[in-house]
Amino acid sequence: MQKYIIISNDIRNKILKGEYVANQQMPFEKDLCVHYGSSKMTVKKALDILVTEGLIIKRRGSGTFVKDLNPEEIERVAMANQFRGTTALYAGQKVVSKILNFSVVKVPEHAAKKLNIAPDSFVYDxxxxxxxxxxxxxxxxxxxxxxxxxxxxxxxxKGSIYEYIEKDLHLNIQSAHRTVSVRKATDFEAEELGLEKGDPVAVAEQRGYLDTGSAFEFSTSIHRYDKFSVEIVLTRN
Amino acid sequence: MQKYIIISNDIRNKILKGEYVANQQMPFEKDLCVHYGSSKMTVKKALDILVTEGLIIKRRGSGTFVKDLNPEEIERVAMANQFRGTTALYAGQKVVSKILNFSVVKVPEHAAKKLNIAPDSFVYDxxxxxxxxxxxxxxxxxxxxxxxxxxxxxxxxKGSIYEYIEKDLHLNIQSAHRTVSVRKATDFEAEELGLEKGDPVAVAEQRGYLDTGSAFEFSTSIHRYDKFSVEIVLTRN
DNA sequence: AAGTGGTCTAGACCACATT
DNA sequence: ATGTGGTCTAGACCACTTC
Structure with a gap:
């Protein structure tokens, strides 16, 4: 395990455990270097991870501070930065699937573009x-x-496709691009999701990438409006 | 301007201009060091920015590659990583506001918690x-x-509050935490937004932070469902 | 075996805030 | 003036891929 990961994990835990609390000034980078026996660049890299996650703030000339979040928000933010499949997200709860279709088809034109594969390729549908x-x-x-x-x-x-890809095929999922929008449910969607006709749904269109750079997944998810939310941290620079 | 920003901007432009195209292998870090006259750490930092933005992929042992995106997607991704107010987002179009209320009130309890200020503080409403x-x-x-x-x-x-904060007050907006969810419009919302009763809306709850770490804004935005989408790039590690 | 990107260091200098 | 975090370097060593 890399040093900067160990350091940022350690500090994140201290924030989650309340050892460093909201708005508190953290130790200086210089002191953290001594404490963890590492160089300035390494400590900086560790802290920058927490900045991106939205947990801390750094001010040149002054120091580093825990962000102004209540404990509940801190927990949510710490979770939101991880990229997992649905099954992992609802770990501990019973996740099952009803299969409406499972076949191999020639790739539809729009999907071929998104997956960047030849138009005569075959895909699982x-x-x-x-x-x-x-x-x-x-x-x-x-x-x-x-x-x-x-x-x-x-x-x-029926279970987790992501788990199959990573555990059984030993491929590495690297990133995903997701676009979320909102519309009214079709009658079919309403019926399957237990909604009224015309109720809102959240639509997430996603492309998943392996660490080889290839797109391995193009999917569209229709979410019940009352069971959907995304948490986003936006940063300047 | 910092060297790594210059380098990453330059390379991003080359991708946007099509000088490097999808799936193409990029020059090695070693060569980029020579080309930009900088050290390995600096080039790496520049490239890592583009990795986070979702534009390129790095594979240890093999090299660096432009991600498998079509030109349109590349453009969207390059835009999505910037954090701007509504006015800036729709630059070039006419943005005006109808004011429903503008007053100073004692902070409501739920907002005091989100802004982490004393319950007897006053806020603009x-x-x-x-x-x-x-x-x-x-x-x-x-x-x-x-x-x-x-x-x-x-x-x-009536215009842009963000612009007032940055240009007139000379404060620096640092980050924002946003939670997006979906529900049905209230009758009042429907009327104001020109929707039918019960039509879907996207609800974005946002806290904005200054670079001092203080929360300066707590807002709830109700978006027309047909004019809303968010683009998110998720990354492992 | 050779070459890629990843991590880490020790030290230099800079930009900024506080005193 | 002092001390903070930010940038940058030159070079070392490591993990991994490819040949």
Missing amino acids: IHRVRYVDDEPFVMEKMYMPIDLIPNIKEKNI | IHRVRYVDDEPFVMEKMYMPIDLIPNIKEKNI
């Missing part, structure tokens, strides 16, 4: 409704190139 | 509907501590 603790939660329509993610079985899509 | 090119777009309810952001005049809230 996965359509499922996911339930958390027996409540319908989200309807997912997902395309994955069969060349990149081979051998998907029904049992994988 | 700003309620306005913003129009882009004469179409209603978003309804904003905003609280700002009068001690932090003094002297707001009606002409400021």
Whole structure:
């Protein structure tokens, strides 16, 4: 494990445990260098991670301070920065899927563009409704190139596809680009998600990338409006 | 201007201009060091900015590659990483505000918590509907501590408050935490935004922070569902 | 074996805030 | 004037990929 990860984890824990509290001034970088036995650049890198996460603030000439957040917000922010699949997000709760379709098809034109693959490629076409603790939660329509993610079985899509990709195929998921918008549910969506006709839904269109740079997933998720929210930290520079 | 900013801007431009295209391998860090006359750490920092923005991918042992995005997506991603107010976002279009309320009040309890100020503090209470090119777009309810952001005049809230804070007060906006959720419009919201009763709206709850670490803004924005989307780049590590 | 990006250091100098 | 964090360097060593 890298030193800067160890340091930033350690400091994040101290904030989460309340050892450093909101608005409190933290030790100077110089002192942290001594304490962790590392150079200035390494400590700086560790602290910058926490700045990006939105937990602390640095002021040149003055020092470093815990951000003005209450304990609850601190916890949420610390969570929001991790990128996980739905199954991991609702760890501890029962996540099951109802499969509406699972087949291999020639890639639809719009998906070929998003996945940047040849128009005569084949992809898995996965359509499922996911339930958390027996409540319908989200309807997912997902395309994955069969060349990149081979051998998907029904049992994988009943559970976590991300887990299959990482644990079984030993591929590394690197990042995702997601666009969230809002519209009215279609009648079919309303029925599957237990909503009234015309109720709001949140639509998340997502492309997932492996660490090889290839797009491995293009998906559109329709979320129940009452069970959806995203947390975003915006930073200047 | 710092060297790593210059370098990352230069490379971003080359990607935007199509000088480096999707999936193309970029020059090695070693060569970029020579080209820009800088050290490895500096070039790495410049490239890491583009990684966070979602434009490029690095693979240890192999090299650095432009991400698998079409030109349109590249442009959107490059834009999405900047944090601006509404007025700046719709630069070039006519942005005006209809003021529903503009007063100074004792801070409501829930806002005092979010802003982390004393419960007997006073805040500006700003309620306005913003129009882009004469179409209603978003309804904003905003609280700002009068001690932090003094002297707001009606002409400021008709235009851009962010601009007033930065240009006139010479304060630095550092970051914002935003939570986006979805619900049905109230009758009043529907009327003001030109929607039907019960139509979907996107609700963005936002806290803005100055570089001093103080929260200067707590706001709730109600967006028309057909004119709202957010772009998010998620990264592992 | 050679070459890539990743981490880390020790020290220099700079920009900024406080005293 | 002092001390903070910010940038930058030159060079070392490591982890990984490719040949």
